[in-house]
Amino acid sequence: MTAIDLNSDMGESFGRWRLGDDEALLAVVSSANIACGFHAGDPSVMRRTLANAAADGVTVGAHVAYRDLAGFGRRYIDAAPAELTADVMYQLAAIKGMAQAAGTQVRYVKPHGALYNNIVHDEAQAKAVVEAIAAIDPGLALLTLPGSTVGRVAEAAGLRVFREAFADRAYTPEGTLVSRRLPGAVISDPAAVAERVLRMVTDGTVVAVDGTVVPIHADSVCVHGDSPAAVEMAKAIRARLTAEGVTIRAFAAPEA
Template sequence: MRIDLNSDMGESYGRWTLGDDHALLDVVSSANVACGFHAGDPAGILKTLANAAENGVCVGAHVAYHDLAGFGRRFVDEQPADLKADVMYQLAALEGLAASVDTHVSYVKPHGALYNRIVHDERQAQAVVDAITAIDPSLGLLTLPGSVVGEIAAAAGLRVFREAFADRAYMPDGTLVPRTQPGAVISDVDAVAARVSRMASAGEVVAIDGSVIPVAADSVCVHGDSPSAVAMARAIRARLDADGFDVRAFAK
């Protein structure tokens, strides 16, 4: 009866504000903090890290393709050596910033297109795992259950944690419905809270075709860039508390 609630943060850039990190940090137990490649500027990232430390929220590195214009949601066909270096760079930067505000990075959660790609792509998955082990092999990895990167990470001795998505629709095979397809993102707050309750209690979710599929989760994600992210997170937290779950960071 223990589960984690995570959200993506630190994604504002200069005068462009995205998400309400301050409000979310009162609700979630883990924060996936942008590392500057898909979103986030140094000052904003540092502020989010400081706020996470003040709230006792566990910090994860939200590494991504170098794709600011596409918000990291476009696949980049990088060579493994280049992708490894990109991820190493992001991890090193975030760990340094975190240390300056008396917190630390506990896990890695790839973002967007990179997250989805390494569910199946062995070559890029290996590059990401190699980067993590090169920088800090004590870091955990948060990924989709049954993913290739999870298998490679476990074989390399990393701690692997399973993630479910509160506000994203699922395909019958357990992968996420691409954002380009209708119904990929779920915005109804009550519906999201109910489906998270079912995920946590019964270990299942209704896929986009109506079938019921198993879903195992150590952590549930609410996307911080969703317009109703704060309301969703609060509704989910209230429902999990009512269901008797201990909402705690998975990586602690």
């Protein structure tokens, strides 16, 4: 029987500003990428989201980012490697301590936004992120795109690496994500997304924006929590996969 993880970005509210329905998503997904305060989130939001994830038995990951609250972490920052390492270490240390207080444990790292996309090809920043993970907790896994530079660097450093596909993002013929600045980059129809994910999981392919069929290997599929239809999409994906005999299981669960 085929198994796949379903993850979503969470804890991205800030103060009185609310983003996403984390409580509803936690009832559907198997892994939660929780913001660490640099692109979104604050200590109270982080604490609440971690407690809710623990109560729902959802595996927790650290959603680290560039220091960019105003841009939601979606702007590239030309940070020096040593500075980036320190920033990621700071975020990991914070969420690991908060998770312990909430009765759960951080089990993996998924970089966010511009940082996620940049370390797919930027070796210097990729090494900086891997150095931070290894320094704080080499037992943490890394979630990244297939074929990424950071995945290669992490494996060379002895970290466990898992690959991710995106339910609601368009792909280029090269297997990378279409820039959010371009039309059609984000897919919002739950039924279409569910069929797309089923193909990813069972056939190992995705149709790119130009119609090219691109091979894709994924241990986890992401639904972006800030999408207006995030909950509906996650429910549609889970229902479609379950109907086809696919098990939803966290890739970084304690027994994994």
